[in-house]
Amino acid sequence: MISAITTNLPVFIIIAPLFVAFVLPTWAQRKRLVENLVISVEILMLLGTCYLASIVLLQKGIPIIYQMGGWSAPWGIELKVGSLGTFFLLTVAIVSLPVALFARGNLTHEVGGKERVARFYVLYLLLIGALGGMALTNDLFNVYVLVEVATLSCCGLVSARNHPRAAKATFTYLILATLGSCLVMGGIGFIYIVTGHLNMGFASQELGRIWQNNPRVVWMAFSFMLVGFGVKSALFPLHVWLPDAHSVAPSPASAILSGLAVKGYLICLLKVLYNVFGFYLMRVYSVHKIMVLVGMVAIISGSISALTQEDLKRRLAFSTVAQVGYIFLGFGLLNTKGLTGTLFYLASHAVIKSTLFLSAGAMLNATGKKNIKDLSGIGRKMPITTAAFTISSLGLIGIPLFSGFVGKWQLLMGSMETGSILPVSVIISGSVLCAAYLFPVIRIAYFGTAPEKDCKDPNLPQKLALIFLSAAIVFLGVIPGSFLELANRAAAELLVLR
Amino acid sequence: MKDFILKRMASIILPFICIYGFYVIFHGHVSPGGSFAGGIIVGLSFIAFSTIYGIEKGRKKLPEKVLVWTESYGTLWYGIMGMVGIVKGAPFLANKLAGVDLGIPGALNSGGLISFIGFGVGIRVASTMVTLFFTMMEEE
Numbered sequence: 001m002i003s004a005i006t007t008n009l010p011v012f013i014i015i016a017p018l019f020v021a022f023v024l025p026t027w028a029q030r031k032r033l034v035e036n037l038v039i040s041v042e043i044l045m046l047l048g049t050c051y052l053a054s055i056v057l058l059q060k061g062i063p064i065i066y067q068m069g070g071w072s073a074p075w076g077i078e079l080k081v082g083s084l085g086t087f088f089l090l091t092v093a094i095v096s097l098p099v100a101l102f103a104r105g106n107l108t109h110e111v112g113g114k115e116r117v118a119r120f121y122v123l124y125l126l127l128i129g130a131l132g133g134m135a136l137t138n139d140l141f142n143v144y145v146l147v148e149v150a151t152l153s154c155c156g157l158v159s160a161r162n163h164p165r166a167a168k169a170t171f172t173y174l175i176l177a178t179l180g181s182c183l184v185m186g187g188i189g190f191i192y193i194v195t196g197h198l199n200m201g202f203a204s205q206e207l208g209r210i211w212q213n214n215p216r217v218v219w220m221a222f223s224f225m226l227v228g229f230g231v232k233s234a235l236f237p238l239h240v241w242l243p244d245a246h247s248v249a250p251s252p253a254s255a256i257l258s259g260l261a262v263k264g265y266l267i268c269l270l271k272v273l274y275n276v277f278g279f280y281l282m283r284v285y286s287v288h289k290i291m292v293l294v295g296m297v298a299i300i301s302g303s304i305s306a307l308t309q310e311d312l313k314r315r316l317a318f319s320t321v322a323q324v325g326y327i328f329l330g331f332g333l334l335n336t337k338g339l340t341g342t343l344f345y346l347a348s349h350a351v352i353k354s355t356l357f358l359s360a361g362a363m364l365n366a367t368g369k370k371n372i373k374d375l376s377g378i379g380r381k382m383p384i385t386t387a388a389f390t391i392s393s394l395g396l397i398g399i400p401l402f403s404g405f406v407g408k409w410q411l412l413m414g415s416m417e418t419g420s421i422l423p424v425s426v427i428i429s430g431s432v433l434c435a436a437y438l439f440p441v442i443r444i445a446y447f448g449t450a451p452e453k454d455c456k457d458p459n460l461p462q463k464l465a466l467i468f469l470s471a472a473i474v475f476l477g478v479i480p481g482s483f484l485e486l487a488n489r490a491a492a493e494l495l496v497l498r
Numbered sequence: 499m500k501d502f503i504l505k506r507m508a509s510i511i512l513p514f515i516c517i518y519g520f521y522v523i524f525h526g527h528v529s530p531g532g533s534f535a536g537g538i539i540v541g542l543s544f545i546a547f548s549t550i551y552g553i554e555k556g557r558k559k560l561p562e563k564v565l566v567w568t569e570s571y572g573t574l575w576y577g578i579m580g581m582v583g584i585v586k587g588a589p590f591l592a593n594k595l596a597g598v599d600l601g602i603p604g605a606l607n608s609g610g611l612i613s614f615i616g617f618g619v620g621i622r623v624a625s626t627m628v629t630l631f632f633t634m635m636e637e638e
Binding site: 004008011015018019022023024025026066067068069070 | 566567569570571573574577580583584585587588589590591592593595
């Protein structure tokens with residue numbers, strides 16, 4: 001019995017959220033039961049992921065391969081539990097548990113009645129299942145299916161609030177995300193035409209042998225993948241849907257969308273670029289230079305746009321655009337330190353941005369306003385929420401002892417190794433700009449005149465969620481230990497010449 | 499609608515359309531079509547019924563609760579069929595490895611668990627089509 005569970009753990013982690021998502025609509029009237037089910041499946045997922053991560057750490061780089069239905073690789077579908085997969089799975093589990101906890105205390109206020117809450121949780125669990133699948137899958141077509149599941153549930157989450165602006169944002173997002181899906185599908189099609197394989201390992205081997213026969217098709221596949229995943233992960237010129245979508249969604253949804261959903265597409269892109277094309281082909285086609293360039297533009301322009309926003313949630317959403325730029329820049333550095341830093345930064349940004357969105361959501365709900373200047377003096381009325389906001393802001397800027405610092409430092413070291421001064425200066429000025437758009441919020445919250453309205457810290461589950469996430473930020477910053485080790489190993493595995 | 503001929507014809511044809519849909523679902527692994535196409539045909543028979551006899555009667559035939567339950571548990575059924583493999587000590591979604599008799603190739607029972615999985619997908623697709631139709635009719 002126990003051995004059956006442990007050997008099938010990779011598949012259980014993906015299907016457990018999906019199973020619960022399937023049965024939730026029939027229990028929509030029993031709100032407590034729904035919430036308890038969601039929380040317990042998240043806890044089980046966290047435990048299972050910790051178990052997998054410990055096994056992967058102990059095995060020293062030999063991935064666990066799970067074959068669906070017992071069919072071996074070129075024919076069947078594989079799940080590959082390697083360092084990269086467990087790293088992202090851990091991130092998903094750590095972020096999604098507190099967000100579900102926060103939603104427990106807050107959803108009826110932001111979303112509406114029991115039916116709507118149950119629907120929200122269905123979409124939430126589908127998104128979590130799809131993200132878990134993205135972390136583990138080793139099959140290109142599976143990537144497409146999971147990307148599509150995640151996209152549609154994101155659209156549902158954006159429109160969860162019953163508001164005309166939400167409908168408009170969802171429509172824009174749906175159109176652009178569908179365009180992205182088409183491009184991803186096209187890219188996968190081109191890879192399949194050239195190699196005849198959908199399994200990432202086999203496609204990569206085949207591509208390394210015969211890419212010279214049709215170099216143009218490989219080039220098309222590269223560009224389709226970059227633009228397709230670029231639209232979905234809000235890379236700078238293609239980010240137009242993100243500020244609207246992430247600012248009108250209810251705050252747990254914005255947290256999960258900005259923190260995790262965007263990262264899922266980035267992990268898929270990382271897998272396609274490094275595990276299928278390989279970094280040798282990236283060099284041949286100069287894809288890494290494009291990524292570094294676009295990443296730098298995204299950092300600067302995203303930060304400057306964030307500076308000009310008055311609406312707090314829109315400011316945080318534009319900040320996500322800038323942070324996606326850091327991750328793209330890191331993906332293009334092509335060295336172990338840079339990639340380690342990027343992966344760690346990706347995870348720490350997932351934790352930090354969800355804390356920021358949750359605490360911002362709690363503040364805005366308490367005051368009933370949405371602009372930054374309306375938050376004056378709220379730090380005295382809502383100490384825990386404002387403390388969580390401050391800790392996560394410090395983390396995002398990259399102050400030592402907070403998790404953002406570890407990733408940014410490695411990223412900086414990696415970009416120094418390339419020998420060019422431009423990425424280094426852009427990363428540093430990005431941090432300065434980040435401080436410029438987050439510190440005013442903290443200053444107003446702590447030193448502004450106190451509001452007359454009586455607003456208090458949110459209820460217990462929400463407070464617990466904020467404390468858990470803030471503790472995670474500090475913990476990852478002070479003792480990154482085995483988490484950084486996983487990221488380091490994942491980066492080393494991605495950069496193996498094949 | 500007061501269309502006598504249409505209603506009589508529909509009452510004769512629609513049951514056969516519904517049964518044909520299930521035929522396509524269960525023969526998915528040996529003949530063209532499959533659970534999705536078959537599910538659409540089953541759903542279509544109910545959609546045609548409610549356009550001809552009026553939306554009220556259609557809703558009475560398939561109340562919303564039934565639709566929600568078939569949608570949810572139809573999908574869950576797929577997962578449960580996948581769990582058969584795990585219970586028998588084989589990987590998820592295993593068919594022959596789980597010790598299911600695959601019969602003679604080409605015969606109806608030659609798919610093992612596949613026709614059972616197809617049944618779940620089929621009723622799910624059917625109920626989704628009907629739900630979509632009802633939702634769109636409500637909005638007008």
